[in-house]
Amino acid sequence: MVKFQALDRTFSALSDPTRRDILERLARGPASISELAQPFGLSLPGLMKHVRILEEADLVTTEKKGRTRECRLGEAQLDDVSKWVEEYRKRWERRLDRLESYLEGKKRGRT
Amino acid sequence: MVKFQALDRTFSALSDPTRRDILERLARGPASISELAQPFGLSLPGLMKHVRILEEADLVTTEKKGRTRECRLGEAQLDDVSKWVEEYRKRWERRLDRLESYLEGKKRGRT
Numbered sequence: 238m239v240k241f242q243a244l245d246r247t248f249s250a251l252s253d254p255t256r257r258d259i260l261e262r263l264a265r266g267p268a269s270i271s272e273l274a275q276p277f278g279l280s281l282p283g284l285m286k287h288v289r290i291l292e293e294a295d296l297v298t299t300e301k302k303g304r305t306r307e308c309r310l311g312e313a314q315l316d317d318v319s320k321w322v323e324e325y326r327k328r329w330e331r332r333l334d335r336l337e338s339y340l341e342g343k344k345r346g347r348t
Numbered sequence: 349m350v351k352f353q354a355l356d357r358t359f360s361a362l363s364d365p366t367r368r369d370i371l372e373r374l375a376r377g378p379a380s381i382s383e384l385a386q387p388f389g390l391s392l393p394g395l396m397k398h399v400r401i402l403e404e405a406d407l408v409t410t411e412k413k414g415r416t417r418e419c420r421l422g423e424a425q426l427d428d429v430s431k432w433v434e435e436y437r438k439r440w441e442r443r444l445d446r447l448e449s450y451l452e453g454k455k456r457g458r459t
Binding site: 329 | 355360362363377426433436
């Protein structure tokens with residue numbers, strides 16, 4: 238299986254609905270901290286806390302532009318998450334396939 | 349976007365490497381608590397804590413069988429996680445497409 242320490246941070250960052258909403262907002266285009274804070278009714282420090290967690294997981298990058306700080310999606314494009322989920326499902330399906338052929342074999346043995 | 353409160357619990361449960369390993373082990377077949385604890389070098393209470401978090405996220409179910417407790421994969425087959433990641437990526441790609449056609453337009457305007 239994929240062994241990525243980064244997965245801990247990514248999954249943890251995604252476990253909060255506000256942080257997922259911030260990502261969905263940034264998927265439509267960059268935004269300043271105050272533009273992000275407004276729709277969530279969050280204080281700027283409250284929002285910054287979430288943004289920092291997303292930054293640590295490489296899901297968001299920020300850049301100071303004059304008096305504002307612009308946020309945009311980072312490089313972590315959730316490839317690792319997809320890969321992990323996909324491999325996990327494949328294992329599970331292989332197990333179901335094995336069970337199925339085992340049961341098929343049993344059935345044929347009986348007739 | 350998909351709005352699932354359950355996503356909080358699922359992502360949070362997946363943010364720990366031991367819990368992901370437990371899921372990968374159970375994808376190969378059911379196991380008792382002590383069978384699970386052994387390869388991780390964890391105490392039974394330590395492992396139970398992880399199993400309970402996975403149970404709360406419907407990723408694992410457990411059943412008392414005589415003196416042991418059997419664990420198997422639960423019903424949450426990570427469909428919500430896949431759906432969320434997929435929608436997020438689609439948004440991001442649509443944005444890239446829009447940017448591309450904007451740049452194409454600019455280029456045509458110049459020639």
